Amino acid sequence: MPGRAEGGALGDSIKTATSRKSSPRAGAALQAVAALLWLPQAGLLAYALGIIMNDGAMRRIILIAAAVFGFGILRAALDAAGSRIAFKAARQTLGLMRERAVAALGSRSPLDSGRPASGMAASVIAEQAEAIIPYLARFQPVRLRVTVVPLVFLAAVLWFSWVAALVLLLAAPLIPVFMALIGWRAKAASEAQLAELGGMNGFLLDRLRGLATIRAFDAVDLTARRLRDNAEGLRKRTMAVLRIAFLSSAVLELFSALGVAMVAVYIGFHLLGSLDFGAWGDKLSLSDGFFILLLAPAFFEPLRDLSAVWHDRASGEAAMKALEALGEDGAPLIYASRSIPLAGRAGVGVVQNRAQPSPSPSARSAGTFPARGKEGAARLDEGYAPLAVELSNLRFRHAGSDNLLFDDFNLSIAPGEHIALFGPSGCGKSSLLALMAGLVTAEEGHLTIGNVPLLPDTAAELRERMAWVGQKPHVFAGSVETNVTLGRGGSKAQVQAALEVAALTDVIEARASLGENGIGLSGGEALRLAIARAAFNTQAAIILADEPTAHLDEQTAAKVNESLLTLAQGRTLIVATHDQALAARMDRIVRLDFENTGRA
Numbered sequence: 281m282p283g284r285a286e287g288g289a290l291g292d293s294i295k296t297a298t299s300r301k302s303s304p305r306a307g308a309a310l311q312a313v314a315a316l317l318w319l320p321q322a323g324l325l326a327y328a329l330g331i332i333m334n335d336g337a338m339r340r341i342i343l344i345a346a347a348v349f350g351f352g353i354l355r356a357a358l359d360a361a362g363s364r365i366a367f368k369a370a371r372q373t374l375g376l377m378r379e380r381a382v383a384a385l386g387s388r389s390p391l392d393s394g395r396p397a398s399g400m401a402a403s404v405i406a407e408q409a410e411a412i413i414p415y416l417a418r419f420q421p422v423r424l425r426v427t428v429v430p431l432v433f434l435a436a437v438l439w440f441s442w443v444a445a446l447v448l449l450l451a452a453p454l455i456p457v458f459m460a461l462i463g464w465r466a467k468a469a470s471e472a473q474l475a476e477l478g479g480m481n482g483f484l485l486d487r488l489r490g491l492a493t494i495r496a497f498d499a500v501d502l503t504a505r506r507l508r509d510n511a512e513g514l515r516k517r518t519m520a521v522l523r524i525a526f527l528s529s530a531v532l533e534l535f536s537a538l539g540v541a542m543v544a545v546y547i548g549f550h551l552l553g554s555l556d557f558g559a560w561g562d563k564l565s566l567s568d569g570f571f572i573l574l575l576a577p578a579f580f581e582p583l584r585d586l587s588a589v590w591h592d593r594a595s596g597e598a599a600m601k602a603l604e605a606l607g608e609d610g611a612p613l614i615y616a617s618r619s620i621p622l623a624g625r626a627g628v629g630v631v632q633n634r635a636q637p638s639p640s641p642s643a644r645s646a647g648t649f650p651a652r653g654k655e656g657a658a659r660l661d662e663g664y665a666p667l668a669v670e671l672s673n674l675r676f677r678h679a680g681s682d683n684l685l686f687d688d689f690n691l692s693i694a695p696g697e698h699i700a701l702f703g704p705s706g707c708g709k710s711s712l713l714a715l716m717a718g719l720v721t722a723e724e725g726h727l728t729i730g731n732v733p734l735l736p737d738t739a740a741e742l743r744e745r746m747a748w749v750g751q752k753p754h755v756f757a758g759s760v761e762t763n764v765t766l767g768r769g770g771s772k773a774q775v776q777a778a779l780e781v782a783a784l785t786d787v788i789e790a791r792a793s794l795g796e797n798g799i800g801l802s803g804g805e806a807l808r809l810a811i812a813r814a815a816f817n818t819q820a821a822i823i824l825a826d827e828p829t830a831h832l833d834e835q836t837a838a839k840v841n842e843s844l845l846t847l848a849q850g851r852t853l854i855v856a857t858h859d860q861a862l863a864a865r866m867d868r869i870v871r872l873d874f875e876n877t878g879r880a
């Protein structure tokens with residue numbers, strides 16, 4: 281099979297998945313055996329014709345009919361079992377491929393601007409990927425049948441007549457040649473169709489999300505027109521695929537009909553004595569001729585099946601390619617460390633608010649926070665102690681950007697220390713938080729968390745010890761409980777305790793469930809929900825907060841600040857903020873500005 285499906289990672293994934301569970305090969309083999317059972321059936325039918333022509337012994341004919349019937353039942357049973365196994369194996373493979381695609385998407389940095397559009401990704405994983413099922417469950421078994429069954433039937437025909445075999449042999453190769461020619465076009469057309477479908481889904485989801493903006497700027501008609509154009513484009517692509525599918529069927533029907541007709545003409549004239557060659561110097565009997573005539577259409581049958589599923593191959597391979605592409609070329613999520621010599625330049629301006637960081641044992645007042653371990657050189661396996669963060673000689677710019685945000689940047693944060701990252705817009709506060717969370721990769725330097733370097737093999741464990749409170753938390757449609765737990769398990773009491781930390785109990789009691797995108801919650805409440813989510817993670821030793829009070833009025837901001845500080849008790853808190861009131865309550869303010877970050 282051409283293309284990347286078998287040669288690439290997905291081809292490997294098919295092999296791995298299916299070697300462990302149901303095997304599509306076993307299913308395909310059963311279906312091939314079922315097809316081959318036509319050979320004894322045709323032989324028995326031809327033999328019965330011979331008996332009828334000679335003595336017409338009824339008993340023998342009934343026995344033969346019973347045997348033909350028995351083979352028919354066996355054939356149907358094998359075919360059904362084979363289809364079932366092949367379908368099951370295809371489902372297992374698709375499940376694995378989807379898992380891999382989702383994992384690949386999940387491993388891409390949320391800051392990667394080249395990430396596939398959400399609608400497109402959803403379309404590929406949920407909808408387009410289904411095209412892989414007919415490809416694996418139908419096309420692959422047919423492919424095996426095509427390579428085995430016609431050869432066996434050809435050998436049987438050849439046994440009686442080399443001319444009939446030659447006719448079949450000449451007609452057969454024309455079919456794959458034309459199918460291959462059509463196949464190239466079919467694959468390209470299917471890829472274009474899937475791309476159009478994904479693009480339309482992406483566009484639709486994006487516009488649905490921005491419906492309020494579209495309405496506000498009177499762009500509804502324009503958007504509707506664009507959507508209509510997209511739908512029209514998809515219609516044309518789909519028609520192109522269907523045209524090719526019909527064409528491939530027509531080509532095959534033509535050649536198989538011609539092949540069978542030529543064999544029939546030869547047999548007819550041979551039996552009439554006009555063409556008395558081609559039977560190995562002998563003359564074919566009526567039974568022999570009948571047997572060949574029964575085998576001729578069966579010889580083409582797998583090829584006809586192939587034509588019927590030819591379109592499955594094109595769309596299946598295109599879907600595999602699209603699924604594989606979802607995980608490609610992403611910006612790495614994991615921070616990679618490289619050692620460089622100390623340049624001895626201060627990285628930050630520091631304002632000391634208090635002499636010492638003050639992690640407070642009262643942090644566990646809600647009873648949900650785990651006991652703290654030893655302070656100081658915390659190791660990840662020492663319970664839930666607040667962790668230190670150490671950045672040394674960092675050099676960083678965003679992927680594809682010339683703007684060097686940090687050059688030879690140093691910062692030490694003590695375990696349990698509360699610091700504010702302060703500075704003008706665009707100076708890199710959020711980027712620094714992203715670096716600490718391992719969402720972006722530094723060009724040079726070291727980053728350790730609790731004395732553990734943030735490296736590919738430690739990143740997952742380290743991230744479990746962090747909680748992120750962003751500017752615009754996403755609120756899922758559903759219950760408050762689901763929104764707090766986010767599927768992380770935990771009891772109702774733990775949810776309640778987390779809501780208490782965020783001072784959200786009263787608000788939440790009034791709402792059984794929340795609407796999409798946080799409909800039903802104010803901006804401040806949505807932020808406190810994010811704080812509750814962080815509080816629910818009892819393992820979190822470091823809270824990274826990115827401008828939690830941006831766009832909030834003073835009163836609401838004060839409430840959010842209180843919740844954040846309650847959450848941060850006994851934990852390390854790093855907050856990027858423009859909020860003077862919040863910064864003033866931190867142990868230390870770290871100023872990130874033009875000079876300090878080393879930008880020219």
Ligand SMILES: Nc1ncnc2c1ncn2[C@@H]1O[C@H](COP(=O)(O)OP(=O)(O)OP(=O)(O)O)[C@@H](O)[C@H]1O
Pocket residue numbers: 391392393678679681683685703704705706707708709710711712827856
């Ligand atoms: N994903 C990205 N790709 C390329 N450049 C980016 C990306 N994210 C941010 N930047 C750029 O990096 C610079 C720092 O951005 P960052 O968001 O870290 O600043 P900030 O100090 O948090 O700003 P603000 O206070 O406005 O939130 C900006 O010039 C921004 O345009």
